[in-house]
Amino acid sequence: MAKKKKAGELEEEFVEEKIEGADIEQQESSEGSAADVSGNSDVAEAVETVDKEQFSRERMESLAHYVFKQVDAVVFGVLSPKMIKKMASAKIVTPELYDREGYPVDGGLMDVRLGVIDPGLRCKTCSSKLKECIGHFGYIELARPVIHVKFAKIIHLLLRTSCGSCGRLMIPDDKRERARAHLDKIEANEGPDARRTALRALITSARLGNKCPHCKEKQGKIVLEKPTTFVEGDRRLSPIEVRARLERMPDEDCELFGLNPETARPEWMVLTILAIPPVTVRPSITLETGERSEDDLTHKLGDIVRINQRLFENINAGAPEIIIEDLWDLLQYHVTTFFDNGIAQLPPARHRSGQPLKTITERIKSKEGRIRHNLAGKRTNFCARTVISPDPMIGLDEVGVPEVVAQKLSVPETVNEWNIQYLKKFVENGPGKYPGANYVVRPDGKKKRITDETKEATLEELQPGYVVERHLLDGDIALFNRQPSLHRMSMMCHRVRVLPGRTLRMNPAVCNPYNADFDGDEMNLHIPQTEEARAEAEILMQVQTQLISPRYGLSVIGCIQDAISGNYLLTKDEDIDRETAFMIMSNAGITDFGKLSSKKKLTGRDVFSSALPNDFDFKGVSRTGEPVVIKNGVLTEGVIDTKTIGGEGEGVLLRSLHKKYGPARTVKILHSILRLGVEYLFHNGFSTGIADEDLPREANEQISKLLAKAEEDVADMIDKFNKGELEAYPGRTAEETLELRILERLNRARNECGKVIRSHVHDDNHAAVMILSGARGSITSLIQMSACVGQQALRGKRIEKGYRGRTLSFFKEGDRSPEAHGFIINGFKHGINPKEFFFHAITGRDGLMDTALRTPKSGYLYRRLANALQDLRVDYDGSVRDASGRIIQFEYGEDGIDVSRSEQGKINVKRIAEAD
């Protein structure tokens, strides 16, 4: 009751929810004009009073940056027949759509009173043109009432829980109040469905013996024959009877049942009048041949109107009851499929081509439905998409935009006294010449395209207050995004850098947050069009602000690939002559040479140090565990690798820089470091080839020996097992023990190969450099290439599948040798034999399946998490609350620390103490 009152007070728009996509959709698109909304701000009033006459749709759009109406609440309810008539602007009486001239028929489904979808026509209800008229409802009077399918279950329950003759709920008066409290509690906890089940249980447990406690009338058993037929005993209840019974239910009982009688009287669930959605929600399309193709809903409504007419005629002509019943059922079928064409018991209504019609339910639900596709998901203009490619020379916070794209995308700039000359130049250049402009918007909202013909006139006309949509320029703000957008760093703000070429260019250091590579990835670019959007993008989304991941409080952006191996080699280089050092540094954009000592010979560490600020101190470790020490901005000890400058939570050095110097400077330093690495490799040359995996003969011999020994050991174990001498591990059978031991022995053999390789591969081997610096690859991949691919494991075991007792048909049954269970003794470079290839393919396929199955699973989990948690926010008092103000946490994360401002989720007391 309280709810109701409030709704009344607020004078909210009354969205008569009728399970019609149409209604809801209407609401959304009409926001502003049709919606009678409370909370008009003063701004709105001001706008409206200024020029009431010019209050056209176009004008409103041009003033779109004023919030002149705001929806305060949406009310849901069931449409009453009265309401349908009240909101309708036409009564539909004929199934015909157009007359011979192709003009919509009066009283037909495309009646111009329901809105216009043809250019040139005017709506007879609101007299506005196409796109201005948002459409109006119509109605049909049904010859006989029909059940609304979506309410069939509730009607059934209503019939079963209420008395057939007096219409009261079958709960004795003395138990009423207790029942109400009980049911309200259940509904609050478990929702409306649970309330209904509980009510039913309550009535059964009251043991009334099929008698109404109020009028003592005996009750028949009512069965719902799906989808919409009710049967009492063996007599069918017609919708007229059903409606009559529902009408008898008093309002108080509706409330006890869980209905709000103000918005949903039970008898409204049986339709006597059907609302016809406006034509604008079911526009017809004109084919190339000039033929019209009607929307699915129009088809369905046509069927309904036709059958309805026939039913009327037959009733009036006094046709036999059977014919009327048949037509009535047919009408019921059409109305049912109009609401939902996917009901299991009914054959779906189809097009002539056999394809099922998409009616109201299908329009709303699922991912492609109205709600998830159109309402929760939005589309934009001013965006671009192409292939990306790397460019280490542009800044981390820049994005290279091809000139062709820059000419299509534009930024609106308002003309004022000071920039008029500057903007005129763009207009002069026009859309074809970069940097030019595409459109000029006059203060009254008229948008004009600049062409060679209009150019002169536009130039003269241009004055303060006009808006010029000019081409993208260097430094403009853009949002850069790569799907899947799994975290906030998947969409960051970059500054435009217009470049020749046809791809979007990005600095390779920002590959990590986007999870991008350059094997054909495409990315999207959006250009914000208002000052507010640009300001938010710049302050909240710029690359600088996203350095530290809110997931773990470490740097996500960092050097990758060449930049790492380059810096690794650089800091290992003990001997660089002065000239080379200068060249590398200036190529990398470092112009401050003051830090280099005056010695003739320099070390790579000196060069690296030049990229660091002078007052920077750092202590860390390299991948090998050796200390890396930076004192007063000079790298005095250690080599630089992923542990210090890498991305994705690895680069500790970057985190320290960020803490001390802030985001902007860190990005600059990181860029210098990255280019230093790249330039060093440019100067020295760096590539890898098949020769990097070559091993000297003695190494190959050692490896062969190692592997032979392993096979021998395994053979021994198998032998022992066969004799029953193998000692089982506690809790395991002998067979399992054997498997485990074989697996362990073979893996050991492969790792021993690694040792051999390591002792024979030089540190300046480029493959080794990449591995040691952490830039790419691992020691295992090197072993797999040059020595032995190793055991192929499936679910933590050797490969066992295939035939009974053997993996492939040419192995003996019970053969437990490494070879027969997927041990690949050869390296990739040597080449693997067919058996081995097959085993390798098995695990390869398993891996592919794993990824293919995992992606949708984790995607669904993510969607659920995001949906459940999206409303949670930190309130001004530091507590975390949901949308209805319920406290979820009293203090975020128990200490109120923002992870992206912490160091690995902590405040580093030790560092602070030491810095002192």
Next chain:
Amino acid sequence: MHKDLEKYKDKLPLKLLQDIEEQVPGSKVKKVAEKVYEEYLASRVDPGEAVGLIGAESIGEPGTQMTLNTFHYAGVAEMNVTVGLPRIIEILDGRKSISTPKMEIFLKSPYNKGKNIRELAMQIKETKLKEIATEYGMNIVDMRVDVKLDSDKLDELELTPQQVAKAVDKALGLDAGAKIDGNTLVIKLKEKAEAKGLNALYRAKEKCKGAYVKGVKGISQVLPVKRGDEYIIITAGSNLKKVFEFDFVDSNRTTTNDIHEVREVLGIEAARQAIIDEVFQVIETQGLNVDIRHIMLVADTMTAGGEVKGITRYGVVSGKASVLARASFETPIKHLINASLRGEVDRLTSVVENVMLNQIIPVGTGLPQLVSKLEK
């Protein structure tokens, strides 16, 4: 506590105060504490921060990197533990029955030294008749089943044949009864069931195999393990309440991975902690790095109502006040119908509804509601 720290007592989180106390020499405390406080203030979350979405991203994004491989050994052959993505899904779904329940039972001081650990473990393990029986003989003539019991095993379990008979008799129910004859358990049909004949006897034989004899119901495997310098018992199957009843069990440290059981036995706060621990453990073993705050937030959302609710359409999402927010998740038609019957009012207080209506969302920069009057 150091006197210089005292004025920060209510201003800094406990953890930071401890850190300062431990890591900073007394003379420097004042200066350091000041700086820490400064940094703490700078590191606090901003009001309006969409922490929920950040949390969802932080757990959802690494989900793509987790393995799907369900099973992973924990010592004994039959003892598998669900790990990786399936386990996370299971926890966040708030499932009532999980696929691999597991307990870690810690023992009180004299017992955790490893002496008699096997015997203690065997007391906890659920023993069924089939584990102590050596032979089942069906005697068709006398219409009875003879079950020979393994006396060594009985000794090991400290059971008498009489006890076994009593337990089996109880398990067989109304149709059959069990009596003891030396070391043989005799199962006979009761009079009224005799008419059913052989079939009933056969059924009784099969039924008796699964009869509960001793131990804790639900614990199918036990495994004593040395952890650190004490012994603990890891079990497959979980029954927290019954296990707590043993006097050698340290109920302060004993845990289970069944969240709902924790909720029932120890309460909602313990369940919250259990969710955090379980999720964190999975993420950690996968070698991923996710801050604990995100997991805490998810756990708090799931338990905020006093019950463990899953992140599903029946759980957390169903509790949302907004019709449109519920409809945009799953089963939109159902939500719209129920809303229309109830005459629900959507006040547009959360995110999706406002996205739908092209209005400003009430998080982040959309949270402040400042109104300025324009001059007329």
